[in-house]
Amino acid sequence: xxxxxxxxxxxxxxxxxxxxxxxxxxxxxxxxxxxxxxxxxxxxxxxxxxxxxxxxxxxxxxxxxxxxxxxxxxxxxxxxxxxxxxxxxxxxxxxxxxxxxxxxxxxxxxxxxxxxxxxxxxxxxxxxxxxxxxxxxxxxxxxxxxxxxxxxxxxxxxxxxxxxxxxxxxxxxxxxxxxxxxxxxxxxxxxxxxxxxxxxxxxxxxxxxxxxxxxxxxxxxxxxxxxxxxxxxxxxxxxxxxxxxxxxxxxxxxxxxxxxxxxxxxxxxxxxxxxxxxxxxxxxxxxxxxxxxxxxxxxxxxxxxxxxxxxxxxxx
Numbered sequence: 001x002x003x004x005x006x007x008x009x010x011x012x013x014x015x016x017x018x019x020x021x022x023x024x025x026x027x028x029x030x031x032x033x034x035x036x037x038x039x040x041x042x043x044x045x046x047x048x049x050x051x052x053x054x055x056x057x058x059x060x061x062x063x064x065x066x067x068x069x070x071x072x073x074x075x076x077x078x079x080x081x082x083x084x085x086x087x088x089x090x091x092x093x094x095x096x097x098x099x100x101x102x103x104x105x106x107x108x109x110x111x112x113x114x115x116x117x118x119x120x121x122x123x124x125x126x127x128x129x130x131x132x133x134x135x136x137x138x139x140x141x142x143x144x145x146x147x148x149x150x151x152x153x154x155x156x157x158x159x160x161x162x163x164x165x166x167x168x169x170x171x172x173x174x175x176x177x178x179x180x181x182x183x184x185x186x187x188x189x190x191x192x193x194x195x196x197x198x199x200x201x202x203x204x205x206x207x208x209x210x211x212x213x214x215x216x217x218x219x220x221x222x223x224x225x226x227x228x229x230x231x232x233x234x235x236x237x238x239x240x241x242x243x244x245x246x247x248x249x250x251x252x253x254x255x256x257x258x259x260x261x262x263x264x265x266x267x268x269x270x271x272x273x274x275x276x277x278x279x280x281x282x283x284x285x286x287x288x289x290x291x292x293x294x295x296x297x298x299x300x301x302x303x304x305x306x307x308x309x310x311x312x313x314x315x316x
Contacts, residue, residue, distance in 0.1 A: 001067065001069040001201050003065060003231065003313070004065070004066045004068075004313045005059070005308050005313075006064040006082065006084055007063050007064035007077075007115070007310065008061070008081075009058075009062050009079075009274050010111065010235075010275060011237075013062055014276040016057055028047070028050075028055065052309045052312075053280045053307070053309075057309075057310065058307060061084070062080045063076075063077040063081065063272075064076070064082045065205060069177075069198045069199070070176040072100075072176050075101065076194060076205045077105060077106055078103060078105065078114070080115045082115030083118040083120075086115075086120040086122070089120070089121050090120040090124075094124065095126075098125075098127045099124075099126075099127045100127075101128070101129045101130065102175055103132065104132045105131065105132070105135070105138065106185075106191045106192050106205070107187060107189060107190060107208060108133075108141045109208070112208070113145060116142065117145070119158075122162075125159040125160065127160040128161040131162065132167055132173070133166060133167060134167045134168075134169055136166055139164045143156075169182065170184070177198060178196060178197075179196065181194070181195045182194055183206075183221075183222075185206060185208065186211070187209055188250045191250070193209065195229070201230050202229045203230065204229040206232065206233065206235065208250055209252055210247075210249070212248075222264075223260065224264075226261070226266055229266045230267045230268065230316045231267065231269075231270060231314060232260075232268070233272045234254070234272060235251050235252045235273045236271035236273065236286070237252070238251050238275065239253055240253045254289075255290065262298050268304040268306070269303065269304065269306075270307070271286070271287060271308060283307060284307065287306070
């Protein structure tokens with residue numbers, strides 16, 4: 001199973017500013033000078049060793065993840081990152097006989113659907129796009145987004161065939177040999193997490209969720225859904241303090257994700273849905289504090305914690 005991140009920001013697309021780019025350039029130049037690197041080979045080797053936070057970008061597009069498994073193309077959420085994914089599909093995957101594309105929506109807040117009007121494969125008449133959501137009236141919701149008052153191209157003008165499936169809560173479906181389960185999450189308007197089980201590997205996508213119900217029964221249900229996941233993508237938009245002050249805004253923190261990961265025996269935790277008000281270095285600080293939290297509170301457990309970054313590919 002291959003997983004690729006096309007959008008990792010929360011709430012609104014967040015391109016880097018000139019000041020932020022300049023700050024990174026200044027830091028890189030200082031380090032090159034301090035290390036006394038002169039040849040281009042030395043410099044390029046150094047640049048290639050740097051993480052995205054320092055020599056690239058965490059990414060400014062909103063939620064969109066691509067999953068390839070059992071020759072199936074599955075997408076979680078249609079944030080602004082979906083546009084670039086669509087361009088990639090059109091260039092590398094598009095066939096004259098058409099494609100089957102399966103899109104699962106956690107919910108229909110703007111930052112999770114804004115990319116679909118720009119999704120190139122939706123304009124190919126031979127393609128079929130299968131939409132899945134735990135929410136009712138999904139077609140109507142997308143039609144409203146593309147009403148002529150808000151967007152110049154209506155949903156029915158996008159030539160691909162569209163099929164809509166409303167998922168029963170806490171149910172599972174199969175696409176080929178890929179099993180996808182859903183789980184209701186606490187978020188304004190409702191949201192859903194998804195779990196993929198394929199070839200003895202499991203991937204859980206649990207963004208846009210707040211964990212205010214700490215009853216034993218509720219915690220147990222979440223742990224069961226996350227149980228033994230090889231990779232958990234978790235909403236870490238807020239710091240722990242922010243999550244307390246922003247009750248009912250529908251988001252969580254990395255520290256909650258760590259606690260769940262320990263209890264559920266998660267192998268790798270990807271911090272996701274990054275706060276748009278934070279620059280890359282501030283988000284990286286949250287990662288470092290999260291790792292410290294794990295080391296202090298769970299010294300015997302060294303499971304991996306990392307930032308979801310645009311363009312990152314993971315093979316399970």
